[in-house]
Amino acid sequence: MMQNMKLPGKTVERLSEYRRILLNLLAEKKNYIYSYELAALLHITAVQVRRDLMLIGYSSGARKGYDIRELVETIGRIIDSEEGLNVAIVGMGNLGRAVASYFRGKRSKLNLVASFDNDPQKINKVISGVKCFDIKTMEQTIRDLNISIAILTVPPDAAKNTCDEIVRYGIRGILNFTTVSLKVPPDVYLEEYDMITSIEKVAYFVKENLKTQG
Amino acid sequence: MMQNMKLPGKTVERLSEYRRILLNLLAEKKNYIYSYELAALLHITAVQVRRDLMLIGYSSGARKGYDIRELVETIGRIIDSEEGLNVAIVGMGNLGRAVASYFRGKRSKLNLVASFDNDPQKINKVISGVKCFDIKTMEQTIRDLNISIAILTVPPDAAKNTCDEIVRYGIRGILNFTTVSLKVPPDVYLEEYDMITSIEKVAYFVKENLKTQG
DNA sequence: ATCTTATTGTTAATAAAATAACAATGTTTT
């Protein structure tokens, strides 16, 4: 098994989702799970689950289902970085605070270590559990705290410049929530998400369903 | 051209993204755009853009690029519902408020007409521009205001029950931001999004890139 | 201990999505 081969993005997404659900199940004291159960929880097929687990080389021993604890651990070995990676939120407004409060204490291998803003009201305060730094100190702070991932939640008109800055300061991955489409060098991984797209997609299928089903 | 054929979900997503970007460009007084320009803004290929537009039967006249205003209008005719659809946010916490403030005044065919919560502090107040109703009045309010789409942002432990309720009250599409995986009847369209998955995906590729590039 | 059964792991087949190839078309240049 080529352990050093990059997994397809889709598989990585599902592995993250498997783990999220498995952790919930562990909390409910469930210890084993069948592929078809996990599939049903994610609205996918059991084959897909088994295929994904095959890709990461995980094998269950069979017939009793997967050992949830073990599987969570295996997924971690594949998708987490051993030493952990440090994350910052850039732009501590409505969305930034929501993300911070959600993120807090969730993932042991991804540490939310800082946020940045240009609002004097926010600078040097702890907001939603994370210290807010002056955006002017970003270069220094990113280096000092060894931050490699940024969650971008500044206003649209600040997005482009801010993105160029953080890339210059050594950020290697960006989750962009602004409505602005960014350009980054090929060695920086960029993921973009816009809620409006999700809502419009829902609306489209609702509309189509209403057309055919009344 | 089969106008009544459902488009692939991926195409619907891209159409929404095209429109978002085109509206930004219009605001900057740009009137025409080539397929390759639009593609670059979305990090996809020009062929994909042209293919999507072919699917919705849009034709440019050629060589001067697409008329942005016209294209925005055409996309609207395809993905929007003519009469508009009404949307509610269920759970007006950190994320609910962030979504509300983002949504406000954005889409003319999707109207954010209500939010629901069980916190007496919030009930009957206008929060982030939208009135917050008592969750107990949800059945009535959903019917009165003809709400067909819900954005679910309640705490995880309330998610399942709340989802069952809104489905019973006639909701036809749900955008689920809770970490709980929901089950809905086949005539209800469900879209789920978890930020942690996005961040873990970024982290995975950052890790892999660091391995190969130092 | 053997048989039955349920579930896995994996290869093969199918389906969906993306890309390439290129003729058609309208624009600009000469």
Place this chain on the structure above:
DNA sequence: AAAACATTGTTATTTTATTAACAATAAGAT
């Protein structure tokens, strides 16, 4: 007004993702 050109619209091809099929395996039943 013809030639050169850039860009589109569309079909064909390739690639990627999903699903189906099924032999292998281990748990439980007899």
